[in-house]
Every structure is written in structure tokens, then in C-alpha cells.
Amino acid sequence: MSDAAVGAIAFVTLLTIVVGARGIRVARTPDDFMVAARQVPPALNAAAISGEYLSAASFLGIAGLIVSQGLGSLWYSVGYTAGYLVLLLLVAAPLRRFGAYTIPDFADGRLGSKGLRQAATALVLVIGWFYLLPQMKGAGITLQWVLGTPYWIGVVTLGVVVSGNIAMGGMKGITFVQCFQYWLKLCAIGIPALVLLIATGHDSARNLQPGNAPVFTRATVVDVPQAVDFTLTRPTTATVSGMLDQRQYRHQAVPLCACRHVAGAGAQLGFAAGAPVPTSLAMAPSPGVSWDSPLSAAGTDGAHPLLSTYGIIIATFFGAVGLPHILVRFYTNPDGEAARRTTLIVVLLLSTFYLFPAVLAVLTRAHAPQLYLAGDSDNVLLALPSLLLPGLPGELLAALVAAGAFAAFLSTSSGLLVSVAGALSHDFMNRGVTSFRWCAIAAGAVVTAASLLIGRFSLALLVGWAFAIAASSFCPLLVLGIWWRQLTRAGAAAGIVVGGGACLAAIIASMTGAATHGWSAVLLGQPAIWTVPLAFSVMIVTSLLTQRTLPGNVGQVMLRMHLPEALSRQDYRSFPLERARRAPGR
Amino acid sequence: MSAEESRPAQRQLVVWRGDEVPVAHDIPGPGDLRDDTKTGRLLIGSLVRAQLGLSLMCLMIALTVTISFPLIAALVPAVSRTRVAGLPVTLIVLGFAFYPVFLAVGWFYHRQARQLEARFTDLVNPAGRRPDD
Numbered sequence: 001m002s003d004a005a006v007g008a009i010a011f012v013t014l015l016t017i018v019v020g021a022r023g024i025r026v027a028r029t030p031d032d033f034m035v036a037a038r039q040v041p042p043a044l045n046a047a048a049i050s051g052e053y054l055s056a057a058s059f060l061g062i063a064g065l066i067v068s069q070g071l072g073s074l075w076y077s078v079g080y081t082a083g084y085l086v087l088l089l090l091v092a093a094p095l096r097r098f099g100a101y102t103i104p105d106f107a108d109g110r111l112g113s114k115g116l117r118q119a120a121t122a123l124v125l126v127i128g129w130f131y132l133l134p135q136m137k138g139a140g141i142t143l144q145w146v147l148g149t150p151y152w153i154g155v156v157t158l159g160v161v162v163s164g165n166i167a168m169g170g171m172k173g174i175t176f177v178q179c180f181q182y183w184l185k186l187c188a189i190g191i192p193a194l195v196l197l198i199a200t201g202h203d204s205a206r207n208l209q210p211g212n213a214p215v216f217t218r219a220t221v222v223d224v225p226q227a228v229d230f231t232l233t234r235p236t237t238a239t240v241s242g243m244l245d246q247r248q249y250r251h252q253a254v255p256l257c258a259c260r261h262v263a264g265a266g267a268q269l270g271f272a273a274g275a276p277v278p279t280s281l282a283m284a285p286s287p288g289v290s291w292d293s294p295l296s297a298a299g300t301d302g303a304h305p306l307l308s309t310y311g312i313i314i315a316t317f318f319g320a321v322g323l324p325h326i327l328v329r330f331y332t333n334p335d336g337e338a339a340r341r342t343t344l345i346v347v348l349l350l351s352t353f354y355l356f357p358a359v360l361a362v363l364t365r366a367h368a369p370q371l372y373l374a375g376d377s378d379n380v381l382l383a384l385p386s387l388l389l390p391g392l393p394g395e396l397l398a399a400l401v402a403a404g405a406f407a408a409f410l411s412t413s414s415g416l417l418v419s420v421a422g423a424l425s426h427d428f429m430n431r432g433v434t435s436f437r438w439c440a441i442a443a444g445a446v447v448t449a450a451s452l453l454i455g456r457f458s459l460a461l462l463v464g465w466a467f468a469i470a471a472s473s474f475c476p477l478l479v480l481g482i483w484w485r486q487l488t489r490a491g492a493a494a495g496i497v498v499g500g501g502a503c504l505a506a507i508i509a510s511m512t513g514a515a516t517h518g519w520s521a522v523l524l525g526q527p528a529i530w531t532v533p534l535a536f537s538v539m540i541v542t543s544l545l546t547q548r549t550l551p552g553n554v555g556q557v558m559l560r561m562h563l564p565e566a567l568s569r570q571d572y573r574s575f576p577l578e579r580a581r582r583a584p585g586r
Numbered sequence: 587m588s589a590e591e592s593r594p595a596q597r598q599l600v601v602w603r604g605d606e607v608p609v610a611h612d613i614p615g616p617g618d619l620r621d622d623t624k625t626g627r628l629l630i631g632s633l634v635r636a637q638l639g640l641s642l643m644c645l646m647i648a649l650t651v652t653i654s655f656p657l658i659a660a661l662v663p664a665v666s667r668t669r670v671a672g673l674p675v676t677l678i679v680l681g682f683a684f685y686p687v688f689l690a691v692g693w694f695y696h697r698q699a700r701q702l703e704a705r706f707t708d709l710v711n712p713a714g715r716r717p718d719d
Contacts, residue, residue: 081684082652310656
């Protein structure tokens with residue numbers, strides 16, 4: 001669309017490649033590749049974790065979902081932040097002290113079972129791929145919006161850049177890249193939010209009044225770039241140029257009924273101030289949930305909104321604990337105490353970031369309701385700046401948003417691809433740098449191909465589903481593995497297979513449209529509400545039934561996870577050595 | 587002279603060096619933890635229970651604060667129509683108000699967990715305490 005946006009995206013991509021390439025010289029051994037040799041100080045690590053975590057969903061998806069479905073979608077940003085609080089409370093320090101850098105490693109080390117390890121690896125691949133899909137979709141629609149290229153070009157570009165970068169630089173490069181990406185993303189969403197807030201002021205909040213369908217606050221001409229189906233809440237008259245309902249108009253006043261209409265590509269619809277805002281079918285709100293209600297029925301078509309909201313809360317609060325690409329980062333902390341400090345800083349960084357999608361979504365609702373005609377809610381943030389601030393300033397802000405969005409796709413998909421490729425090469429191939437590189441390229445290719453098929457699902461919804469799978473498989477494994485001596489191999493395996501499998505099946509059923517209303521829509525669309533308790537209970541009951549197979553070293557393992565550093569250092573007589581090695585990093 | 591020498595000293599001030607405090611073998615120490623004795627298991631069990639209790643308490647606080655809001659809004663629909671300074675109360679609560687709560691709970695937990703661990707370290711290994719602690 002604008003040269004500035006193209007330049008900004010190219011800049012971000014090149015910078016990512018260059019900073020990542022620095023890692024090539026530093027990365028020498030597989031351990032360097034995988035965990036940056038464990039010498040990352042907390043503040044840097046926290047920024048890297050946040051940079052990796054803030055994905056397409058956080059950047060574009062949540063704001064779009066708030067605009068279309070209402071303020072209840074803010075539960076996604078609340079939950080994505082609270083996930084790190086849960087991680088701090090239940091997992092961070094013991095997991096770091098245990099010293100495993102992937103979840104399969106943890107399962108293997110804690111319970112000593114190769115079968116369990118492979119089940120965990122398979123789940124890492126499922127969650128990783130599920131989480132990678134929305135990143136690819138985000139890249140596709142961003143490039144589509146900026147350059148007008150077909151959807152698949154953006155998808156393939158991201159796939160090539162990310163898998164190539166990882167195959168070359170590995171994790172050491174990525175730590176610097178991710179840290180830089182957090183600050184870039186914060187600026188790319190914070191600056192537009194603040195500038196637009198100041199530019200528009202706090203007037204004409206008419207569309208924020210309770211219970212109102214959005215109306216145009218001033219006379220507005222809406223351009224329709226692509227053919228769109230839309231509805232109106234009440235009849236009105238519009239000045240139409242171009243195709244509408246299969247008739248060609250040339251600047252004519254046309255009465256429109258409160259029913260379904262089709263506008264052709266390139267049409268212009270002029271509305272008077274106070275006219276109802278047309279809403280594209282892709283952006284239609286869930287029935288039964290008002291825009292300002294704190295309940296969300298996204299993905300469940302308005303059925304049982306309270307239950308659906310609790311489904312989102314459970315999935316996002318407990319899902320972050322089980323995300324495969326995040327746990328790798330905790331291994332790069334020097335010790336358990338540093339892991340806690342890192343996590344607390346992450347909560348702070350995420351809280352700061354998530355203030356802004358809400359601001360931008362409310363600005364859209366209040367001042368740019370014509371975006372309800374956008375074909376896809378995920379486009380809203382990209383289109384907003386030029387609508388509110390015409391001319392060069394708006395274009396520059398739009399370029400900043402596009403660059404930040406691209407940074408989000410790059411960083412999250414890099415982190416995910418590192419863990420997917422790591423799991424593949426470590427557990428299913430011969431270990432080593434070459435195998436890791438090939439796995440990165442192969443996994444990237446598979447995801448790129450798959451993401452050409454998922455265009456119609458909202459980014460936030462897709463990422464929410466990845467969280468639901470993690471919450472109903474790895475979350476119980478980690479929480480019970482850390483705090484409960486009596487967990488057995490059979491219990492852990494049964495829990496992750498039943499919980500993760502049930503959740504995956506429910507999501508696939510929901511994606512294929514097996515149930516669209518009533519209880520089944522909620523239970524399939526937000527499955528975490530029943531699959532998380534199910535996974536915990538299966539794990540506990542099976543463990544209690546198989547107590548004879550309790551691993552013999554459980555006492556030592558518990559000791560390793562929970563003994564404070566002051567004691568363990570003294571115990572292993574390694575304190576002076578460790579202090580000497582870590583001194584330059586502090 | 588000889589009578590004075592053989593008489594036991596009436597008062598003696600005994601000064602021990604800090605690192606030579608005699609410790610009887612039934613006092614728990616780091617060795618118990620390392621050798622996985624019964625005492626060692628009791629000790630580490632008490633630490634794990636204390637840590638888990640603290641974590642669950644903090645988790646309950648955060649969960650209660652967050653999950654009660656949709657429930658209240660579902661029971662009292664007027665809540666979602668309320669405005670504060672012209673903005674929907676939902677926006678203020680979900681968009682801004684929960685984050686300071688999470689930060690406060692996280693900070694409190696971090697401090698308490700560190701203190702728990704310091705107390706445990708002192709209990710197990712009193713000789714390892716540094717003079718400035």
C-alpha cells in the first residue's frame with residue numbers, strides 16, 4: 001500500500017537476519033544452539049521471552065477480535081499475561097533447578113521413561129504446529145494488505161526467512177533478536193496508540209455508549225477494496241458508486257434495507273452522520289453478547305457466554321506453562337532464583353504491552369467504525385492509522401504497525417520452530433547441528449503448506465486453541481511432576497494422551513463446524529473447560545492405581561527441583577567455579 | 587604453689603571459633619539431604635509443602651479476583667453498562683486493572699519464596715550463615 005510500510009517490513013526482516021547472523025560466529029556446539037549456553041542475565045532473558053511470546057494474536061488478533069466481538073475478548077490479553085504469573089507460582093524455579101530444557105527432557109528425567117518422552121515429543125510437535133499456523137496467516141494478511149500480493153506470498157516469505165535464519169544462527173542469535181523484537185513491538189503498538197489517542201481526543205464517544213450498535217460519527221465515504229457481504233442493523237440511505245447487490249451505480253442515493261447486501265470490489269458507499277455502520281459477515285458479533293459485556297463467546301456463536309469465558313480463562317491461564325518454546329528460555333537462566341526474577345519481569349513487560357491493543361480497539365470502535373466493513377477482523381489495526389490520521393503521519397504510523405506485526409510473526413515463529421526442530425532432531429533423528437538444521441527447514445515447509453488452508457479463523461482464536469492443548473496436556477505433567485511425589489509413568493502418559501487428545505479432537509471438530517450452537521458449541525469451541533480437569537484427574541487416578549511403579553530416584557529428583565541454590569551449591573562444592581563463570585554476565 | 591596448681595580453675599571463659607562449633611550427629615544438616623535419610627526426606631518435604639502452600643495461596647488470590655468479575659457481570663447485567671469517566675467499566679477492569687494485581691501477587695510471592703528458602707537454608711545449615719545476614 002505505502003512505500004513506508006514496505007520499507008519498514010524489509011528493514012525489520014533484514015535486521016532480524018543480520019542480528020541472527022551474528023550468532024553464527026558465536027554458535028559452535030549444539031548446546032550453544034539450543035540454550036545460548038545458559039548465560040543470559042534476567043532482564044535480557046525477560047525481554048527475549050516476551051519478544052518470543054507476543055505473537056500475531058497479541059499484535060493484530062486481540063485488537064481485531066475486540067472490535068468485532070466486544071470487550072470480552074480482552075480476556076485473551078489478561079490470560080496471556082496471567083499465564084506467566086501461574087508459571088512463576090508453580091513452575092519457574094523448580095523447573096530451572098531440574099535443568100531440563102525441553103518438556104520431553106523433563107518427562108524423561110523426572111519419570112525415566114522413553115515411551116513417555118516420545119509421547120511428549122509428539123505433543124510438542126502438535127502444539128508447535130498449531131501455534132505456528134496463525135503466525136503464518138498473520139504474515140499472509142499483512143503482506144496482502146501492504147503490497148496487495150496474494151495471501152500465499154506472505155506465508156511463504158515468512159516460512160523461508162524463519163527456517164533459513166534458524167538453520168543458520170540457532171538460538172544464540174535468536175536471544176538477541178527476540179530481545180530487540182520485544183522493544184520493537186512495544187514501540188510499534190505503543191506509539192500509534194498514543195499518537196492516535198492524542199490526535200482524536202476524548203470526544204464523540206457515542207459508539208462507546210452502552211447497548212448501541214455502532215453509527216457513523218460524521219459523514220463518511222467507505223471504500224470497499226475487496227467484495228464483501230454485509231448487513232445493516234436498521235434501514236438507511238447511502239450514496240453508492242460501483243457495484244452493489246449486482247447493480248452498477250454512479251454516485252446515486254440508494255435506500256438500503258436492514259438485510260444482507262453484497263458490495264463489489266472498488267465500490268464506494270457514502271453514509272451520513274448518524275447512519276448505522278454496515279458490518280461485514282466476517283466481523284459479525286456473536287448474538288446474545290453485547291459489545292461492552294465482559295463475557296466472550298468468540299468461536300462458540302454466542303452460546304453460554306459465561307462458560308465460554310471461563311474456557312478462555314482456563315486455557316490461557318494454564319496454557320503458558322505448557323508452551324514448548326517458552327520453557328526452553330527458562331533453561332537459559334543461571335539458576336532458579338534468576339528464573340523467578342525473569343518471570344516477574346516478563347509479567348511487567350507483558351502488562352505494559354497489553355495496555356495498547358485495548359486502546360487501539362476502542363479508538364477503532366469510537367472513531368473508525370467503517371472498519372466493520374473490513375473482510376477480516378485481523379486487518380483492523382493495519383488499516384486504522386491512515387483512517388484516523390490522513391496523509392504522511394498516518395502512513396508512517398501504519399508502516400510502524402506493519403513492521404511491528406511482522407516482527408511479531410518473525411520472533412514467535414522463530415522460537416516455535418527452534419523447539420519443533422529441536423524436538424524432531426533430538427528424539428526422532430540423530431542428534432547434532434546438521435540434523436537440527438534440516439529439521440528446521442522441513443518443519444518450516446510443512447507449516448507453510450498447512451497455513452494456506454486456515455485463512456478464515458481469527459488469529460486470537462487459533463492461538464487460544466494452541467494454549468488449550470498445552471493446558472490440557474503439559475500443564476498437568478509439569479505441575480504434578482514438580483509438586484507431587486506419587487506421579488508415575490503410566491499416570492503421566494495417560495494424562496497427556498487423554499487430555500491432549502480430547503482437546504485436539506474437540507478443536508478439530510469445532511474447526512470443521514461439527515457443532516454450531518448450544519452446549520456442544522461451547523464444549524468443542526472452548527474445550528479447556530473440561531479437558532484440563534480431565535487431564536489432571538486421569539493423571540492423578542492412574543498414578544494412584546500404579547503406585548508400585550513409582551520411580552526409585554523420586555527423592556533425589558524432588559531434592560534437585562526444590563533445594564535452594566545456597567544449599568545445593570555447597571553440596572556439590574561447585575560454588576566458586578560457578579560464581580567465577582557467571583561474573584561477567586552480571 | 588603446687589596446691590594452687592592442682593586446684594581446678596574456678597572460672598573459665600571458653601571461646602569457640604565459628605567454624606568449629608561441635609555438632610551432635612542427630613542434628614539435621616546438609617548431609618541428611620544428600621544421603622536421603624528419613625530426616626532429610628522430612629526436611630525437604632516440609633520445604634516443598636511450604637512452597638506449594640504459598641504458591642496455591644497466591645494462585646487463589648489471583649484467580650478469585652479475575653474469575654469473580656464475569657460471574658458478577660453475568661448475575662448483575664447492569665455492571666457491564668456502567669461507565670467510569672465515560673468509559674465502559676469492562677474496559678477499565680479487563681484492559682487496565684488486572685495487571686497491577688498480577689504484578690503485586692507476583693512480587694509478594696517472589697519475596698516470600700526467597701524468605702522461605704533463606705529460612706530453610708539457615709535451618710539446615712546454620713554454620714553457612716554469613717555474618718552480615
